[in-house]
Amino acid sequence: MLELGLFYIAATVSLISTVLAVTRYNAAHALIYLIISLLASAIIFYLVGAPFAAVLEVVIYAGAIMVLFVFVIMLLNLGQSGDVAEHVLLRPGMWIIPSLLCVILFIEIVYVLQSSERLLERDGRWTQRSRVGTFWTLCSGCRDRLYAATRRSGRRLSPGTALFY
Amino acid sequence: MITTDLLALLPIITLTGVILVVMMVIAFARNLALTCLCCSIGLALTLAAIAWVSINLEPQYVTPLIVVDEYALLFSSIIVIGAFFICLLAYSYHADRGENQDEYLMLMLLSTLGGIILAHSAHFASFILGLELVGVSLYAMISYPVRGFFSLEAALKYLILSGVSSATLLFGIAFLFAVTGSLSFQGMADATAHMEHASVFVLIGATFVLAGIAFKLSLAPFHMWTPDVYEGAPAPTTAFLATVSKGGIFAVLLRFFVSFDGFRFEAILESLFWVALLSILVGNILALMQDKIKRVLAYSSIAHIGYLLVGFLAASAVGGKQLAIEASMFFLIAYFVTTIGAFGVVTIMSGSTESEHDTDQLSQYEGLFWRRPLLATFFSAMLLSLAGIPLTVGFIGKFYIFAAGVQSGLWQLLAAVVVGSGIGLYYYLRIIFSMTKQPVSEDEIDIPLAGGWALGMVSVLLVVLGVYPTPVVEWVTSVARALT
């Protein structure tokens, strides 16, 4: 189970650093976060049994390609003015519609992954696959608890909440 | 064993060798004419190699990645012939503009190589390899006029959006890989052979892959980049982008769907149906009042790929596969001839201006009939072929699509084709009418030798295939029969 634990830790690190990489105003900072994300990916590669890919990820991705970015950022020498300019370019309101689109896609991907599809096993047998357990259980657990709470409190469900069930 | 493998790969090896030779030539003598000569001879050699392989060798797999069969060779030869004409046009374009840009032609050969690999690919690894070979060379070809402003903008747009689409495509492939455990088309087909309906994994994988491919084919709603990139890129690049790159991608799409038998999954067809419908309508509507020729052609190419998809979708009907595949292949050939010709005219018109932009304003074409009757006649022929007027190759292509659609009962799509063709007639004739007006400018238009001949040959091809299409029809039929 150590691997599983490490996987979730690495995944969390990867997600957080990627989000930070995309949201930073300073390009150099974003780059550092991106490198962290790539390193976390390398750990996951190692954990799922692809050590060579993990090495390549570190050497080429985090090493070579990111260095290209570093060079360019240094070459352009944006410095403080770049940060200021970035504040002008990136306004909070711009996040709304793209996030909506991505959420739709996210729902679709989750819909697929949590489906109880039968998948072909390595030995050629078709077996019922586990669902996206952790995440989904967490969600439905919350839902059940919320449901129980509302039942207890005797309040009626608001339409929006009802939809959620 | 090894020898036959290498022989089967002869077209690819020949073209690779030619590219190396051209690199060396450029290193030693920077002479555009010499480079162009090498390139065209090289392309002719490649064509000869294709012919040799198709005559002497049986269809075979060379590694699981590459399959050499009639189908691959048909698409390869279309691509190589197209590249040959564009090579001559590009030479004229750059030579007239006094730009000594030899590497351009080399990049074009690289891109062509990518197209051939796509035509041969039977595996997603070779697919991605070919796709990126086409794409990365194109980035450079689009941004080639270094002094231009629009070309840079076009290249930037194409790079980023194409990157997004490639990533989408790869993600879809990953899904398909996850569900089937194989990356070869045949392996995927075997793993899903039992499925009546596609599993949701297959569905999401397929739609992501289709989205990626639809971007490269510029189908709506993934078409947004098309007009801007077509307009910004130099005219020969546009011709190349509109034909060779799309031909290769379509070859993979068709092969994948036939061997994977994607036509049995109604859900996938449903989404493709909307894509086709939207492409036909949006493409034609956007072109309606457009005043820039290159943008008109861009929008009309969106619509045309929509028509192509109608032929493709016709394969879903029971017993309609053979005719649908024939129709798609013939339509693609017709599209190649016509599009290369149309952009060829723009290329020649643009070659003789000093302007940083290509000559693509409608007003610049006014009175072309009086200034350059032959050029205007060629252009009219191309436009009439796009509109699908009889005795041009475009008519037969469209007729083929129609026959396939009727056989498969795709009535909604056929209605869209009819409406689209109706709208199309308006904006094609609009260009022809404006060419018959009194000329406004008296600028000299030179018709360069190489480009003029290339254009002439394409025009002859257009009419000959319109009047006597039988050899090509037979070729296409036999290939379709071998494929199904």
Add this chain to the structure above:
Amino acid sequence: MADYIYLIPLLPLMGFLLLFTTLGNLPKALVALVGVGSVASSAMLVLLTALEFMTLREPLSTTLYTWINVGGFSPFVSFYVDGLTLTMLSVITGVGLLIHIYSSLFMLDDKDYSRFFSYMNLFVFAMLVLVLADNLLLLFVGWEGVGLCSYLLVGFWHEDSANGAAARKAFIVTRVGDTAMAIGMFLLFAHLGTLDFAPMTAAAISQWPEGSPILTIACLLLLGGAVGKSAQLPLQTWLPDAMAGPTPVSALIHAATMVTAGVYLIARTHDLFLLSPFALNTVAVIGAATLLMAAFTAITQHDIKRILAYSTISQIGYMFLALGVGAWASSIFHLMTHAFFKALLFLAAGAVIYSLHHEHNIFKMGGLRKKLPVAFWSFLIGSAALAALPFTSGFYSKDAILLSAYENAWQGPLLWGIGLLGALLTSIYSFRLVFIVFFGEVKTEPSQPAGWLMAAPLLVLCLLALVGGFIVIPVMDVFPAATGPAHDGLIAIITPAVPIVGVVIAYLIFLSHSIDISPWTDSKIGKALNRFWFSHWAMDWLYDTFIVKPYAWMAHVNRMDIVDWFYNFTADVVRFLHDQTTQSQTGQLRTYAGVMVLGLAAITAIALFSGGGTAP
């Protein structure tokens, strides 16, 4: 064996392409060489084909290629030569060659010499395709091709807007017929599944009983096409105006070949018409009515070419009459002899016009007998043949037609009577022309007579017009064997005698002036009748009043609205959509990416939730 048949139409096509692409940059001698040479070589090939046909005694056919073979629809481009086609081929290339030779001199001073020959070659090509075609579709291609050439050549001198108007009229009126014909073709294809003549006929015979309504409708629609092309009632009004074209054009297109295409069409599809007695009788009625009306009109005309035009309409009426009474071979025979003598008459008229500096009015001519002997003798022989005086070519063909008409089961004697009256009128108006133009005192002094290039074709045609009646056309195998007309003694005497009477009447009125017709013509009724006939039974007026004016009125009333609404509305909707979608092309990369992602989400959602996938 029949491998070279495709060359017959191909050579004129090559001539056309050569002349057209050089855009008049060739010297005139070379243009004439190409233009005449191409037709001459196809004439040679036709001769070769004829020899082969005579030895083999069976139809030759050759399939060039299948145009498109898509999903069961495979129109062949294939040629078929039987006796009927061969007769037509000989007429087209033979008469066509003579007229080409003639034109090489006649048109010499024209600045558009090369354009003229390119159109003429294109016409010959289209006409040959029309008669060689093995199926209705290919025939229709040739049909439209000759229509186009007719339009181009009638309006050849387009600087004069009247010529342009005549060309447009010819084009539009025949188009009415062509539309009917196209609908008829669709009808036949929809029911029979093929347009190749032999299978089509077989299918029709097995599928439809005699007199079936659909077949009758299809036949009438085909007849509509034939009527338009052959200038028969009620679509004949374009032909007199078509005389605006150069005279060789009138001779070739509007006398010898194109206008007889309708006759050819009906003869080619005679098996269908035989199944529909009603359609066949309609053909006869149209023929009879047309020949009479046109003959009356011809008597009153002043313009030499218009007289000939009306006489053409009238003679084609005879051919239709022959078709209608089932005398197929006589009809084709008359077609051929008519081609000879009418071409002769037109070319002779051309020679007269050429010498008189484009004078068309016969009352300004006179006494040309001595000045223009070649033209005179040509005209005399041509008129004799036209009037069907005994032992000329026209005599044999017209006599056969009239006798067959008399034998016809349905209204035979009536049709014969009409034909006979027409024959009387024919000889009157043709000799009226001869007497007025070539006899009497000289009114206009002609310039030099035409050169030998113009004279030689006339002489050849004279010969043909005289002895053409002895040619046996090889159509026995094409048509059902007709029982030869029983020679009822009296009928067999009256029929050939009538034209002679007509000549005598013409002599008495117009040459010796023994009969003074002025009291009749000057009377009120006479004047009205003259005007009525002169205006071709007021046909143009009728069309103007009952079709053009109401149409214009309706267009005027309707100019704001109803139908237009729909189109404008559609156009507005499309334009609105265009404006909206154009807005979406903002040029901003982020928008583009956003639309792409939206599309991705949408097609994935459609695929996942359209019910095609398995539920989770």
Add this chain to the structure above:
Amino acid sequence: MNEAIVIPMEHGLLLAGILFLIGLLGVLVRRNIILILMSLEIMLNACGLAFIVAGAHWGVADGQIMFMLILSIAAAEVSVGLGLLLQAHRRFGSLDVDQASRMQG
């Protein structure tokens, strides 16, 4: 049993999916070309991750091979992209991608 199997494939794919979408979000929102290119890298890396996870599930090397292909593609795209970026910076005077929207309609 191979310990690699311990990690369920769906979880790996879900992670890859989320990373992919974050990258996509970056492309959609950011206007700085450098950041857009970085977001592209994130997307491509997510694809690589998905391939590796799926390959591990099946115990075949194909996934890793695709990863290597993706790596080279990413390298190629980035180098061309950065070249264009430098040009754009020189031409437009800024890294704002919205500057490149002169062609429209």
